[in-house]
Each structure stands twice: as structure tokens, then as C-alpha cells.
Amino acid sequence: MHIQDGVLSPVVCAATGAISLGAVSYSVHRLKQSVGDRTIPLTGMMAALVFAGQMVNFPIGAPVSGHLLGGVLAATVVGPWAGCVAMTLVLFVQWALFSDGGLFALGANVLHMAVIGAWGGHAVRMFVQRFFGDCRKGIVIGSVVAAWATVMAAAALFCLEFRLSWPPSEIDFSKVFTLMVSFHSLIGLGEALITGVAISFVLNQRPELIWRMGTLARPDEETGRSAHPPIATITRTLVAGLVIALAIAAFLSPFASSFDDGLEAVLGKLGIENFNLTGSVPGLLEDYDKVPVPVAAWQSIAVSFAGIGGTLAVFALAWLLGKALPAAPPQLSEAAGE
Amino acid sequence: MSDFLDRFGRGQSMCHRWPPFAKLFAAIAMILAATCVPITHGPLVGIVACVIFFAHTLARIPLAYVGRRLLFFWPTLFLMAISLPLSQAGQKGWLLFVTILVRGTLSFSTALWLVNVMPFDQLLATLRRLRVPDVLLAILSLMYRFLFVLWDELDRMRTARSARLFRKPSLWETWRSAAHLVGRLLIRALDRADRIHGAMLARGWDGRSRWIDQSREDRP
Structure with missing residues (x-):
């Protein structure tokens, strides 16, 4: 999941880094506004928890295992701003201690897992939650859908970044993207399942821990210090729409090579067609453009399966988890609004 | 580790x-x-x-x-x-x-x-001298401090889990127990955060982080 240095070109790294820097700075700004004296220990612990939670392995096949990413989980427990900061710090420490993910790719990794994971995840969850009167069920279903959508959105974004990083003569992008989408729809399914089960477990055992996110947002009773103002609904809907659109785009990205000319034309107009600073040699592998026939068929099958099957599975999962919750919700539904 | x-x-x-x-x-x-x-x-x-x-x-x-x-x-x-x-x-x-x-x-x-x-x-x-916001650094240092504590906690929970397993669990059971492990760890971590917050309050924590100036300390 972590992008290493060398996968993306320096220009793309710089661009994603700038976007992430802006987003994280804004999160820190919002977090500072809300700094009650509890925020810092809570956020630090949340970051450590996401880090430790990623150590729990989930077996998929014999040798392959997945693990939690945690953006949506963090945003559900401590809110989008603290969640984004916590995820950023997790990614930073993973680079600094494990050398997991690159230094220059840190911007892209933060964008995919912290910004999309926490901001986008929060927005999608709130968006879905509104359709359920029963807030407790809404939280679980919302977080399951959000976990799936954020992973797919991150995959779509990666496809775009990867496409901008390398010249098209090098490689046939649509096939790479097919692989990426199929792979990430699996990862997304795992993320949705883990997030959903973990959150419904906490909701069953200690519901107030999840509701407490509301107390971070509301003014502190003792000090009366104002916490951060609630996020405007329109902003949230916009972000949610963006993430969902990106998730849908993930399924279109394998077909992106047919849009190549369009993309090139746009880049040419913007005067950045020489965005490739990677110093690779075009033309070395150009002769090999004949591919075996079955690949094309397999591609559309894989994408359709990933899209339809994955979406169905996520909604079945959300429904099952929602059903598994005890019927009587605690009288705290107001707190879940923000 | x-x-x-x-x-x-x-x-x-x-x-x-x-x-x-x-x-x-x-x-x-x-x-x-x-x-x-x-x-x-x-x-x-x-x-x-x-x-x-x-x-x-x-x-x-x-x-x-x-x-x-x-x-x-x-x-x-x-x-x-x-x-x-x-x-x-x-x-x-x-x-x-x-x-x-x-x-x-x-x-x-x-x-x-x-x-x-x-x-x-x-x-x-070094990051502090590069003017990285104090809030970030305070969270980062707390995270680094409790990272290893949580790892040990996770280790103990894993040991407890394997001590209670007498047969090879099915795939679904493995998944469910792993997700419950994460949930349980979350509960324990947040409880721990509460206790830490209490301890910090007892030591005069007011939401601002203070740092010892290393360079001044080293001076004779």
C-alpha cells in the first residue's frame, strides 16, 4: 500500500506533497482551534493505536495477508482533523522507523491514506449516516461504505499519479490499472470488513468511546472553551461526492489509455507536456505493442467483477453488520450528528 | 522490537x-x-x-x-x-x-x-528547529512513547488469544477475532489515553507543550 520512492516522478511527488502539506496544515489549524487539554494525548494515542492496529494480520490466502489502514477508524473515533493528523504522523513514523514508504512519496502516501482516509472517510460516513434514522446502525454502515470508498478513491488517485509519472511509451497503463483496481477492490473489502467489525465491536462494548467524538466537537463544559465549529453540510457533501466520484473513477481508470490523447492535449495546452523528469529512454521498448488477445477480455471481466462484486459485497457486509447490532440504541443519537 | x-x-x-x-x-x-x-x-x-x-x-x-x-x-x-x-x-x-x-x-x-x-x-x-508546529511534535512524541507500550499490549492479547485456541480457526473466525483484537486494543488505548490525560493534568498540563532547550543545557 505504501508508495516507495522511485515509483512516482519527482514532479508528481512535489505536487502531491504540496497538496498534502496544505491539507495537513489545515487539519492542524482546525485541531489547534479545538485544543482542549485532552486533544493531544488522545490524538497521540490514536496514532499509536493505528500503528499497532496495522500489525494485526488478516490472512487472505496461504502466504498473503492484509492489514488495517485505519483512516476511517481514526476519523470515526477522534474526528476528521485529529484523524488526519494522526494518520499523517503514522505515515511519517513508518518512514522514519521502518523506512516503509518513501520520503518524497510521503506526500502521495499522506494524500491517499490520511487526507482521503480521514477527511474523505468522515465525509462519506456522515453522508451515508444521514440515510439512517438509527444512528448506531448508521455509524457502522457509514464507516463500512466509507472504508471501501476511500480505498478505491486512493487507488484511482494513484492511477492518475502513476500515469503522470511515466511516458506512455514505457508501458501499457490500462493493464497496470486493471491490476491495481482488482487488487485494491480486495484491499478495500478487507478494510471495510475490519473497520466495520471493529467499530461495531466498540459500539457494543463501550459505545461512549465512539460518541465521544461529539464531545471533541462541542464546547468543553468545564472551561467553556469553544471547540471547532461544525463543518458545513455542503462542504461535507462536496468532499463525500468527490471521494465517491474518485472511487467510481477507479473502475474507469483501466480504460484510461483511450483518453491518453485527450490528456496529452490538455497537458500540452497547459505547457507541461514535458512533465516527465524521470530520465527514462523512450523508444527502447516501443516495438512490443502486440499483446496476447485474452488480456483484453480478461481486463473487462476483472474490472466488472471488481466493481459489481465488490460493491455488492460491501453493501451485504454493511447490512449484515447493521443487523448484528442490538436493536435498542442509547439515547445519544444527537451527539453523533457532528 | x-x-x-x-x-x-x-x-x-x-x-x-x-x-x-x-x-x-x-x-x-x-x-x-x-x-x-x-x-x-x-x-x-x-x-x-x-x-x-x-x-x-x-x-x-x-x-x-x-x-x-x-x-x-x-x-x-x-x-x-x-x-x-x-x-x-x-x-x-x-x-x-x-x-x-x-x-x-x-x-x-x-x-x-x-x-x-x-x-x-x-x-x-531538529524538526522543532525547522518550525514544525508544536502541536504536531507533542502528538508525535506522545505517539512514539506509547507505540511500544501498545505493541506490548497487542503481544499480550495475541498470546492470550492463542492460549485459548484449541483448534485451527476458520478463515472467518480468524478475521473476526483479529478485528475484535483491533477493537479491544482501541478500547484499551482510549482508556489509557484517559489515564495519561489525568496524569498529565496532575502534573500541571495546560494544553501547551514545553521543551527543554538542548543547546542551552549543553552549555557549561
């Missing part, structure tokens, strides 16, 4: 005695070189690799340790890189494959060097 990550962070070699800024910027420069040098210019790549290797020897980081860390690292990088030519039915993308492998390896070894010549508290102090 922590020992494995930055085992040689407290060493006394020449590299360890460099000023922290020099270490950080040397590492950034090396990673920049490793990711920007065109892969087709073999000698240049070789020079960058030699510089990184030389830095490791200067810091007296044993080759066996570097090798062991690389052994853990390569499989994931290899999987990521090999998926490119595989998706092209093995006909294209080999250049990208090699590029990603080489650049990934070089930048990984550089990061490994930095971890092993720069203890985490030094990194924090």
Missing part, C-alpha cells in the same frame, strides 16, 4: 557526531540523488550506491544488519515492481521494474542509515 528498528542509533561513530541538520540534509540529498538519477546511466547509479554504502561503513552499521533489513524489505518492493511487467504479459515494463527496484533499494538504505545515526528524540528536536 524497538531495538531492531534503530539498533545503532546511540553509536559513537563519526556520522553520529555530525550536527543533526547535516545528517538530515545529507539523507535528503542522498534520497533525492537516488530517485532522480536516470536508471540507464549505470555509472551514476553506481556512484550513488557507493556513497550510501560508504555512509553505512562510516557509521559502523554492520553489513549483516543492513542485509537482514533489506531481506524483510525486498519482497514487498519486488511484488510491487513485478506486477508491472506481469500486467503487460512480460513484454513491457521491465525498465520500470528495474527502476523501481533500484531506486526503492537505494532510498530504503538511506532511510535506514538516517534511523541508525539519528535517535528519534534528536529528529524531533
Whole structure:
């Protein structure tokens, strides 16, 4: 999941880094506004928890295992701003201690897992939650859908970044993207399942821990210090729409090579067609453009399966988890609004 | 676990005695070189690799340790890189494959060097001088402090789980118990955060972080 240095070109790294820097700075700004004296220990612990939670392995096949990413989980427990900061710090420490993910790719990794994971995840969850009167069920279903959508959105974004990083003569992008989408729809399914089960477990055992996110947002009773103002609904809907659109785009990205000319034309107009600073040699592998026939068929099958099957599975999962919750919700539904 | 990550962070070699800024910027420069040098210019790549290797020897980081860390690292990088030519039915993308492998390896070894010549508290102090917001650093230092505590907690929970398992669980059971493990860890972590907050309040915590000025302390 972590992008290493060398996968993306320096220009793309710089661009994603700038976007992430802006987003994280804004999160820190919002977090500072809300700094009650509890925020810092809570956020630090949340970051450590996401880090430790990623150590729990989930077996998929014999040798392959997945693990939690945690953006949506963090945003559900401590809110989008603290969640984004916590995820950023997790990614930073993973680079600094494990050398997991690159230094220059840190911007892209933060964008995919912290910004999309926490901001986008929060927005999608709130968006879905509104359709359920029963807030407790809404939280679980919302977080399951959000976990799936954020992973797919991150995959779509990666496809775009990867496409901008390398010249098209090098490689046939649509096939790479097919692989990426199929792979990430699996990862997304795992993320949705883990997030959903973990959150419904906490909701069953200690519901107030999840509701407490509301107390971070509301003014502190003792000090009366104002916490951060609630996020405007329109902003949230916009972000949610963006993430969902990106998730849908993930399924279109394998077909992106047919849009190549369009993309090139746009880049040419913007005067950045020489965005490739990677110093690779075009033309070395150009002769090999004949591919075996079955690949094309397999591609559309894989994408359709990933899209339809994955979406169905996520909604079945959300429904099952929602059903598994005890019927009587605690009288705290107001707190879940923000 | 922590020992494995930055085992040689407290060493006394020449590299360890460099000023922290020099270490950080040397590492950034090396990673920049490793990711920007065109892969087709073999000698240049070789020079960058030699510089990184030389830095490791200067810091007296044993080759066996570097090798062991690389052994853990390569499989994931290899999987990521090999998926490119595989998706092209093995006909294209080999250049990208090699590029990603080489650049990934070089930048990984550089990061490994930095971890092993720069203890985490030094990194924090350097970041603070680079004007990274105090809130971030306070959260970061708390996170680093309790990371290892939570790992130990997780270890104990895993031991408890395997002590209660008498047969091989099905895939669904494994998943469910792993997700419950995460949920339980979450509950314990948040409870711990509450206790820590209480302890911090008892010691006069008012939401602002204070730092000991290292340079002033060192002065006679």
C-alpha cells in the first residue's frame, strides 16, 4: 500500500506533497482551534493505536495477508482533523522507523491514506449516516461504505499519479490499472470488513468511546472553551461526492489509455507536456505493442467483477453488520450528528 | 522490537557526531540523488550506491544488519515492481521494474542509515528547529512513547488469544477475532489515553507543550 520512492516522478511527488502539506496544515489549524487539554494525548494515542492496529494480520490466502489502514477508524473515533493528523504522523513514523514508504512519496502516501482516509472517510460516513434514522446502525454502515470508498478513491488517485509519472511509451497503463483496481477492490473489502467489525465491536462494548467524538466537537463544559465549529453540510457533501466520484473513477481508470490523447492535449495546452523528469529512454521498448488477445477480455471481466462484486459485497457486509447490532440504541443519537 | 528498528542509533561513530541538520540534509540529498538519477546511466547509479554504502561503513552499521533489513524489505518492493511487467504479459515494463527496484533499494538504505545515526528524540528536536508546529511534535512524541507500550499490549492479547485456541480457526473466525483484537486494543488505548490525560493534568498540563532547550543545557 505504501508508495516507495522511485515509483512516482519527482514532479508528481512535489505536487502531491504540496497538496498534502496544505491539507495537513489545515487539519492542524482546525485541531489547534479545538485544543482542549485532552486533544493531544488522545490524538497521540490514536496514532499509536493505528500503528499497532496495522500489525494485526488478516490472512487472505496461504502466504498473503492484509492489514488495517485505519483512516476511517481514526476519523470515526477522534474526528476528521485529529484523524488526519494522526494518520499523517503514522505515515511519517513508518518512514522514519521502518523506512516503509518513501520520503518524497510521503506526500502521495499522506494524500491517499490520511487526507482521503480521514477527511474523505468522515465525509462519506456522515453522508451515508444521514440515510439512517438509527444512528448506531448508521455509524457502522457509514464507516463500512466509507472504508471501501476511500480505498478505491486512493487507488484511482494513484492511477492518475502513476500515469503522470511515466511516458506512455514505457508501458501499457490500462493493464497496470486493471491490476491495481482488482487488487485494491480486495484491499478495500478487507478494510471495510475490519473497520466495520471493529467499530461495531466498540459500539457494543463501550459505545461512549465512539460518541465521544461529539464531545471533541462541542464546547468543553468545564472551561467553556469553544471547540471547532461544525463543518458545513455542503462542504461535507462536496468532499463525500468527490471521494465517491474518485472511487467510481477507479473502475474507469483501466480504460484510461483511450483518453491518453485527450490528456496529452490538455497537458500540452497547459505547457507541461514535458512533465516527465524521470530520465527514462523512450523508444527502447516501443516495438512490443502486440499483446496476447485474452488480456483484453480478461481486463473487462476483472474490472466488472471488481466493481459489481465488490460493491455488492460491501453493501451485504454493511447490512449484515447493521443487523448484528442490538436493536435498542442509547439515547445519544444527537451527539453523533457532528 | 524497538531495538531492531534503530539498533545503532546511540553509536559513537563519526556520522553520529555530525550536527543533526547535516545528517538530515545529507539523507535528503542522498534520497533525492537516488530517485532522480536516470536508471540507464549505470555509472551514476553506481556512484550513488557507493556513497550510501560508504555512509553505512562510516557509521559502523554492520553489513549483516543492513542485509537482514533489506531481506524483510525486498519482497514487498519486488511484488510491487513485478506486477508491472506481469500486467503487460512480460513484454513491457521491465525498465520500470528495474527502476523501481533500484531506486526503492537505494532510498530504503538511506532511510535506514538516517534511523541508525539519528535517535528519534534528536529528529524531533531538529524538526522543532525547522518550525514544525508544536502541536504536531507533542502528538508525535506522545505517539512514539506509547507505540511500544501498545505493541506490548497487542503481544499480550495475541498470546492470550492463542492460549485459548484449541483448534485451527476458520478463515472467518480468524478475521473476526483479529478485528475484535483491533477493537479491544482501541478500547484499551482510549482508556489509557484517559489515564495519561489525568496524569498529565496532575502534573500541571495546560494544553501547551514545553521543551527543554538542548543547546542551552549543553552549555557549561
